[in-house]
Amino acid sequence: MKEGFIEVSGGKVWYQIHNEEAKGIPLLVLHGGPGSSSFSMQGLSELAIDRRVIIFDQLGCGRSDRPNDDSLWILERFVQEVAQVRESLGLEDVHILGHSWGTTLAAAYYLSGALGIKSIIFSSPCLSAPLWQEDQKKNLKKLPREIQDIIAISEENETTDTPEYLKAIEVFNNHFVCRLNPYPEHLKKGKSYRNPHVYQLMWGPSEFTVKGNLKSFDCTGDLSQIQIPTLYTCGKFDEATPESTEYFSSLTPNGKFHVFENSAHMAYIEEPEEYLTVMNEFLKSIH
Numbered sequence: 574m575k576e577g578f579i580e581v582s583g584g585k586v587w588y589q590i591h592n593e594e595a596k597g598i599p600l601l602v603l604h605g606g607p608g609s610s611s612f613s614m615q616g617l618s619e620l621a622i623d624r625r626v627i628i629f630d631q632l633g634c635g636r637s638d639r640p641n642d643d644s645l646w647i648l649e650r651f652v653q654e655v656a657q658v659r660e661s662l663g664l665e666d667v668h669i670l671g672h673s674w675g676t677t678l679a680a681a682y683y684l685s686g687a688l689g690i691k692s693i694i695f696s697s698p699c700l701s702a703p704l705w706q707e708d709q710k711k712n713l714k715k716l717p718r719e720i721q722d723i724i725a726i727s728e729e730n731e732t733t734d735t736p737e738y739l740k741a742i743e744v745f746n747n748h749f750v751c752r753l754n755p756y757p758e759h760l761k762k763g764k765s766y767r768n769p770h771v772y773q774l775m776w777g778p779s780e781f782t783v784k785g786n787l788k789s790f791d792c793t794g795d796l797s798q799i800q801i802p803t804l805y806t807c808g809k810f811d812e813a814t815p816e817s818t819e820y821f822s823s824l825t826p827n828g829k830f831h832v833f834e835n836s837a838h839m840a841y842i843e844e845p846e847e848y849l850t851v852m853n854e855f856l857k858s859i860h
Contacts, residue, residue: 574589574590574591574593574618575589575590576588576589576590578637579657579658579661579662580657580661581632581653581654581657582632582645582650582654583632583642584632584637584638584639584640585638586631586637586638586654586658587629587630587637588627588628588629588630588658588662589618589627589629590625590626590627590662591618591621591625591626591627591628592621592622592624592626595621595623595625596623597623597625598624598666598667598691599625599626599627599664599666599667599668600617600621600624600625600626600627600667600668600669600670600856601627601655601659601664601667601668601669601670602614602627602629602670602671602675603631603655603669603670603671603672603675603676603679604630604631604672604675605672605673605674605675605697606631606634606673606771606772607631607633607651607674607771607776607787608633608634608646608767608769608770608771608772608773608775609635609674609766609772610631610634610635610636610766610767611628611629611635612760612766613763613842614628614672614841615628616842616845616849617852619849620852622853624856627658629658630766631651631654632645632651632654633645633646633771634766634768634771635766636766639768643774646771646774646786647775647786648677648678648681648775648787648790651678652681652682652685655678655682655687659689665689666689666691667690667691668691668692668694668859669682669683669690669692669693669694670693670696670852671693671694671695672696672697673696673697673698673699673812673838674699674776675696676695676697676699676700677700677787677790677792679693679695680695680700680792680795680796680799681790683799683801684792684795684798684799690801691801692801692802692803692804692855692859693801693802693803693804694803694804694806694855695803695805695806695818696807696840696841697806697807697808697811697812697813697838697839697840698813698817698818698821700791700792700793700821701790701791701792701793701817702783702787702791703788703789703791704791704793704817705812705817706780706781706782706783708812708813708814709749709780709781709812711814712745712748712812712814713725713745713781716744716745716748717744720741720744720745723737723738723740724738724741724779724781727741728778728779728782731778733778733779742779745780748810748837749810749811749812749837749838750812751837751838751843752835752836752843753842753843757842760842773785774786780812793820793821793824796821796824796825796828797824797825797826799825799826799827799828800826801827802827802829802855802858802859803825804828804829804830804851804852804855805819805821805822805825805828805829805830805831806818806830806832806833806840806848806851807832807833807840808832808835808836808837808838808839808840808843809832809833809834809835810836810837811836811837811838811840812837812838813838815832818832829855831851833847833848833851
C-alpha cells in the first residue's frame with residue numbers, strides 16, 4: 574500500500590493506492606459527503622485483487638488540506654479535482670465507484686467529457702437533489718409521529734442543533750443510514766475526519782432541506798448519455814431509495830441494478846461480503 578499527497582486546485586489531497594503493481598484497470602473511489610472522508614470506505618481495498626484501488630480524501634476533509642476559502646466548495650472544482658488526481662497518478666483507463674455525494678461527483682465528472690472511464694458504480698446514488706429531498710420526506714413518514722414532529726418543527730424554526738433534534742436524527746440514521754446495532758466502534762472515530770462546514774455550504778443544515786449550492790443539481794435528464802457499463806446499487810432501507818435508484822438505472826442504456834436486502838445507506842459496512850462480491854463480479858465482467 575502506498576500513500577501520499579497530490580496538489581489540486583486549492584491545496585493538497587491525501588491518497589492511498591492498494592496493490593500498486595496490479596495490471597488490471599484501476600478503480601478510483603469517490604467518497605460521500607460532501608465534507609466527509611474516505612475513512613469508512615477503507616474496506617474497499619479488498620477489491621484490489623487484480624487491480625489497483627485508489628482511495629482519497631477530497632479537499633477540505635479527512636487527511637487532506639482544509640483551506641479557509643469558501644469559493645472552493647462547488648461541484649465544478651471537485652470535478653476538476655478528480656481530473657487532477659487521475660492525471661497525477663497516471664490513470665489513463667479507470668473504473669469509478671462513487672458513494673452518495675460521490676455519485677453526484679462521478680456523474681458530473683463523466684458528463685464533463687472525461688475520457689478513459691470504463692465503467693461507473695453508483696453506490697447509493699444522489700443524482701437529483703430535489704428527488705433526494707422528496708425521498709427523505711417520504712422516509713420520515715415511516716418513523717414514529719413524535720420523531721416526525723420534532724424534525725419538522727426544528728427544521729421550520731432552524732433549531733437543528735438542539736439535543737432533541739439530534740436524538741431524532743439518530744433515530745432516522747438508525748433506520749436509513751446504518752442499521753448495525755451497535756454501530757461499529759472504529760467508525761465513530763471517522764467523525765473527526767469530517768468538515769461540517771463544507772456539507773453546510775454545499776448541501777445545507779440537514780438531509781431534509783437542501784439549501785446549499787447543490788440544491789438544483791439534477792442530472793436525470795443526462796443519464797441516457799452514459800454509454801459505458803453502469804451499476805446502480807442501494808440498500809433496501811436506503812436514503813437512496815430502491816425506487817429512485819432503479820429509476821436512475823432505467824434511464825441509463827447499460828444500467829444494472831442491485832439491492833442489498835439487509836442494508837440502509839452503508840451496504841459496504843452493513844453487508845461487506847455481499848457488497849464486495851457484487852462489485853467484483855461487475856468489474857470482472859468488463860473487458
